[in-house]
Amino acid sequence: MRNLLRSLRDLFLKPSVRIGLGVLVTGGFIAGVLAWQGFNTAMEATNKEEFCISCHTMHDNLLPELQKTVHWNNRTGVRARCPDCHVPHNFTDKVARKMQASREVWGHLVGTIGTREKFKEHRIVLAQREWARFSANGSKECRACHDYKDMDFDKMRPASQVAMRKAAERNQSCVDCHKGIAHQLPEMKGARNPAFDTLVSSAAGQSVDTGKDYFLVVPQDLYADEGMTKRIGSIEVATQVKVLETKGDAQRVELALWRKNKGYARVWYSHFGLNITSAILDKDVAQDEGFVKVLDTKEDPMTGLEWQQVTATAWMRKGSVLDSVEPVWSIARASYSSSCSVCHRQPDEAHFDANTWPGLFGGMVGFTSMDDDTARVVLKYLQTHSSDFSKSHGAGSPDSALQTARP
Numbered sequence: 001m002r003n004l005l006r007s008l009r010d011l012f013l014k015p016s017v018r019i020g021l022g023v024l025v026t027g028g029f030i031a032g033v034l035a036w037q038g039f040n041t042a043m044e045a046t047n048k049e050e051f052c053i054s055c056h057t058m059h060d061n062l063l064p065e066l067q068k069t070v071h072w073n074n075r076t077g078v079r080a081r082c083p084d085c086h087v088p089h090n091f092t093d094k095v096a097r098k099m100q101a102s103r104e105v106w107g108h109l110v111g112t113i114g115t116r117e118k119f120k121e122h123r124i125v126l127a128q129r130e131w132a133r134f135s136a137n138g139s140k141e142c143r144a145c146h147d148y149k150d151m152d153f154d155k156m157r158p159a160s161q162v163a164m165r166k167a168a169e170r171n172q173s174c175v176d177c178h179k180g181i182a183h184q185l186p187e188m189k190g191a192r193n194p195a196f197d198t199l200v201s202s203a204a205g206q207s208v209d210t211g212k213d214y215f216l217v218v219p220q221d222l223y224a225d226e227g228m229t230k231r232i233g234s235i236e237v238a239t240q241v242k243v244l245e246t247k248g249d250a251q252r253v254e255l256a257l258w259r260k261n262k263g264y265a266r267v268w269y270s271h272f273g274l275n276i277t278s279a280i281l282d283k284d285v286a287q288d289e290g291f292v293k294v295l296d297t298k299e300d301p302m303t304g305l306e307w308q309q310v311t312a313t314a315w316m317r318k319g320s321v322l323d324s325v326e327p328v329w330s331i332a333r334a335s336y337s338s339s340c341s342v343c344h345r346q347p348d349e350a351h352f353d354a355n356t357w358p359g360l361f362g363g364m365v366g367f368t369s370m371d372d373d374t375a376r377v378v379l380k381y382l383q384t385h386s387s388d389f390s391k392s393h394g395a396g397s398p399d400s401a402l403q404t405a406r407p
Contacts, residue, residue: 043094043098046098049081049082053082057108057113057114058082066182078145084145085142086130087141088137089140089141089144090140100129104126120186120187127179127186131369134173134175135176137173138171138172139174142174142178143174151164151168153165153168163177177367179369193370193371193374195331195334196218199218199327199328200218202322203319203320203321203322204319206319206321206323208243208251208321210243210246211242211243211244212242213243214242215239215322215325215328216236216237216238216239216241216320216321217237217321218237219234219236219237219376220234220235220316220317220320221233222234222281223250223315224291224314225315226250226315227250228249228315231282232314233266233280233282233286233314235255235278235316236277236280236376237328237373237377237380238325238328238377238380240256240270240325241254241255249319250316251316251321252313252314252315253313254311254312254313255268255279255312255314256309256310257279257309257310257311258308259307260306261297261305261306261308262305265308266280266282267279267280268281268310271354272309274383275355276384277380292310294308295308295309295310296309297309329381329385331374332374332380332381336349339369339378347360349382349386350385350386352386354388354389356386357379357382357383
């Protein structure tokens, strides 16, 4: 073994006494050329569409989606192929992307995305990786064909002109507005905003004093018993509660909210006359006079509906409240700014009233990548920072506004 190691060392480290230097240099050059040609040939082979759709995962899931779009069939006959969008044209970026793509190959080999169901479940992760790449490089691959400097804005529809001129001024990434342009959008229900993890962590360390008011950082189920076995409803993020007692993993809280005296009156709101949902109760519980205490009754002059100020106590899981709602609003504010300004300038929060925002936001949120939890907290942020509060309580002071719901 020792002699073998010595021979190998001599072979690679000692100068040759039998082969000329010119032969060695020439041989090394030829070997380098062959190696480079082999590498380049392999790169070119893996850049062909036939290679991209050769596995059933891509052929059965993504190819049918692409074939239904204008990128596959159009009046000019110019078609975008898989590598045109998903393989960077710059050499160094291309090599880096090839290395990253090994994750998808591995996922196919081990079956992570081996079936249609598994692919649909995992495609949010795949999509977010590509969205992040396009956002980082300014959608360089898209703009190889759709560059701003080559666009004739005057030939666009008026609405498109406004959006595209602003996008060009900001040199905006195409994917900011055009997600799902060649493939179906992933199901966002499986997505989760990691910013909420910070809130949950902070809530877990929050010192809670009996008799003081706190705010929910995440939605919670409500229970009739401290063992949390009988669910009676749910409470929304950013809702204000008074903590009455803590036992084990449960906290008993007091709700002081408003409801419309109509039907089962299951939905409870944070303010009189404003559709800002704070809690939803089961219908039998909402009608239980032993559970719900009516404190006041008022008629909404705008609708003629009778509203009741109500209070009730319930149990929920502890470790989900903070003594300030501002950390929740910070996440909502950042999400609203980043998700709703990519296509156009987002409206100011106080531009609409609290009852107008749900319809407007519902029409906009479908064009964003917000998950359900983030969408709910952003909507509540917009409602509690709406013109109703800027007029009555001073813009930017929803904490004080929430206090008006408590007797």
